[in-house]
Amino acid sequence: MVASFTGLNIAVAGTGSIGKRHISEIEKLTSRVNWTFVRENKTHDQFSLEKQASLVSSVRQALITKPHFLIISNPSFLHAEIIQQALQASIPFYVEKPVAINHEQISALSNAIKVFHPLPCTQVGCNLRFLPSIRRFKEVIDEGLIGHIARASFEVGQWLPDWRPATNYIDSYSANPDQGGGVLLDLIHEIDIARWIFGTMKPISCIKSYVPSLEILSESVASATLTTPNNAIVNINLDYIARKPVRRYQVVGDKGTIVWDLSLKELTLQTVTNRYVLSCGPNDFDILGTYRTAWTTFLDSLCNDLVCVQPLTEGLETSALAIQLKEMACQI
CATH class of the missing domain: 3.30.360.10 (Dihydrodipicolinate Reductase; domain 2)
Structure with missing residues (x-):
């Protein structure tokens, strides 16, 4: 169960308001998290220092460290490229909505899903489904x-x-x-x-x-x-x-x-x-409680090898x- 998750290595692309909310919820459910934040300029701020986060300049560098999973919570237009990188590396991820913003990104993700099958555990952040x-x-x-x-x-x-x-x-x-x-x-x-x-x-x-x-x-x-x-x-x-x-x-x-x-x-x-x-x-x-439910669901799926409740394919169809x-x- 979720309680068994300790010492997780988690990479985060996007530490704005929604990224910080996800980090807060995870820390309520787990212990001893090792954070890696993706920041192009590799510059610390008070938040990254408080979390004792390691900084890398790209998602590819973060994936090389083989995190237990990746959080994708940066601006929407960047989601599709990062998803493809995570799929190629077979790294589980939680991605904010929407997963794509145009037909070109939809096509690229659809192709990636076929190429990198079977997929790792994925979940899309349409959290109202948990209300x-x-x-x-x-x-x-x-x-x-x-x-x-x-x-x-x-x-x-x-x-x-x-x-x-x-x-x-x-x-x-x-x-x-x-x-x-x-x-x-x-x-x-x-x-x-x-x-x-x-x-x-x-x-x-x-x-x-x-x-x-x-x-x-x-x-x-x-x-x-x-x-x-x-x-x-x-x-x-x-x-x-x-x-x-x-x-x-x-x-x-x-x-x-x-x-x-x-x-x-x-x-x-x-x-x-x-x-x-x-x-x-x-x-x-x-609604704030849905973030806790969403993360509990994702971690349970990841830990117990369960079917993902709201996988990438669902988010792709909605997008x-x-x-x-x-x-x-x-x-x-």
Whole structure:
């Protein structure tokens, strides 16, 4: 089990806010970690000194040390190249979403998966799949409690300058489409959850817009329509604009409607005669707790040679769908 992991050698490409969060969670689950940080200039800061980390200037140098696994948490446009290096070296890895930002990267990763098969243990950081209330949301749908599904909507929005208060959002990758910025890739969780629930979906249309007040090159609003294999209509609405953060999912069936609302911290089922609150406890909506669950799952898979719960192939399919929507999006 996880408790047996001591003396791990872990390499990290990307020690920004999300990289630091991953490091913090790992240290809560393991002991005596030996860290190697990838930094092109090999310059220490307070954080690397606190972790007594070794510094290397490239991922290839980090992989030569044969770490137990690699964390890939640098800007999105760099993920695909590092993934290929890790696969070639047969090093397990945990990679932040998205795994790719264009069709060329999708093609390169698809080829690498074929060439370097069997793959090491991998996990993609779409951590909302581990949120208890969302797992219950999916269970109710899978159990057929809302009947034949007619339509669904997945909505998320938050004012981009509020995301990372300590940094200038205009300088972030979110503002730069060449680095994976824009809501269709940056807010890929909703696309991933929709695909997780409904499987392969057919994109019908996508529109995008740019809000001048943000002064960024990436699309700041997008609305996509897809259909499921059972002809349900799925709408996915994403934005960098909502001044009050919103994250809300709704699936409508001929026997009932289920609604998941993060702001209200409530999961409800509405039938013809009754409204049921299926989940409203704080732990069921604790997104920060999903990082702990994700890392517990990954370490268990790695330690016990279990099937990876959210492997690279899953992340690749979600990224491919997001890229398809991004490329078909019409500007308004």
